[in-house]
Amino acid sequence: MQSEPVDPNPAEAQVERYRTLAAEHASGVGVVCSRYRGKDHAITVTAFADVSYDPPTMLVCLYDMGRMCEAVESSGTWTLSLLASGQRSVANWLASPGNPVDGLLDSVPFHRTERTGTPVLDGCLSWFELDTVSVHTAATHLVVVGRVTAMGRGAGAGPTDRPLIHYAREYKSIG
Numbered sequence: 001m002q003s004e005p006v007d008p009n010p011a012e013a014q015v016e017r018y019r020t021l022a023a024e025h026a027s028g029v030g031v032v033c034s035r036y037r038g039k040d041h042a043i044t045v046t047a048f049a050d051v052s053y054d055p056p057t058m059l060v061c062l063y064d065m066g067r068m069c070e071a072v073e074s075s076g077t078w079t080l081s082l083l084a085s086g087q088r089s090v091a092n093w094l095a096s097p098g099n100p101v102d103g104l105l106d107s108v109p110f111h112r113t114e115r116t117g118t119p120v121l122d123g124c125l126s127w128f129e130l131d132t133v134s135v136h137t138a139a140t141h142l143v144v145v146g147r148v149t150a151m152g153r154g155a156g157a158g159p160t161d162r163p164l165i166h167y168a169r170e171y172k173s174i175g
Contacts (some may be wrong), residue, residue, distance in 0.1 A: 019169075029091050031109075032060055040105050040119050043068045044095035046166040047141075049081060055108035056148035058128060061141045063135040067101070069142050076132045077116045078146065081124035083164040084157060089166060090121065091175040092171070104164035105124040113150055124154030125161055 008013060047061035059160040060080060062069050072078045083091055090108055093099070109122040113129045120127040130146030138142075162174050 006111065018128070023167070023169050026121055026165050026172075029042065029083045029087075029158050029164040029166050030060075031081045031083065031090070031094055031121055031124075032078055033081070033105075033121075034049060034071040034075050035116065035118050036075045037171040039070035039101050041068055042094050042104055042108075042119065043113070044091045045080075051145065054057060054105040054160050056128075056135070056151070057132060057145060058148060059143055059145045060136070061143050064137065064140055064142050072144055073135060073142075075118075077130070077149075078122065078132070078144070079113060079118045079127055081127045081154065083121070084123055084154070085124050085164050087121070087123060087164055088171045109155075111155060115150060120152075120154070122155040124156055125152065125157050125163055126153055 004017070005152060006018070010018070027046045030043050030045050031042055043066065045060055045062070050058055051057040051059050058080060063070065093108070102147055105119060110119040111122060112118065113120060115129065118129060128148050129150040131149055132144055132146050134145045135142055146155070165172050165174060
């Protein structure tokens with residue numbers, strides 16, 4: 001086994017090597033949505049996890065310089081929709097940098113949660129509404145921890161639907 005030491009201030013080649021090795025991890029694909037200043041904000045994410053079952057708690061990692069961080073931090077409420085394999089185009093659209101806030105979800109079917117009116121994507125495998133309980137800075141990202149306040153299966157989704165996954169820098173399906 002060959003070890004590759006990592007410089008505290010890595011050069012671009014080392015950053016790219018890290019990205020290549022880290023991409024060998026398969027992860028689910030989700031969309032975080034928040035309602036802030038009367039507008040819907042949404043972004044595709046692959047760094048999220050369930051933290052605890054009692055009480056139900058999850059986390060998501062968001063790029064610190066993105067407008068999604070301001071929306072999630074300021075509103076204190078957000079949703080996480082876990083995408084089905086047929087939602088690849090939605091994942092691509094919401095992962096595109098520089099998307100306008102106005103009309104961002106015009107082409108994406110969604111409904112709103114009862115409590116806060118935050119968007120939940122239709123057709124997702126499952127969804128969670130969360131209240132932020134803590135935010136931690138980690139390098140270029142914020143780790144946002146939230147307590148689940150509501151959850152469900154996506155409108156139109158069935159128990160046999162397959163997840164959209166991210167592996168080797170691409171969206172893929174299982175099976």
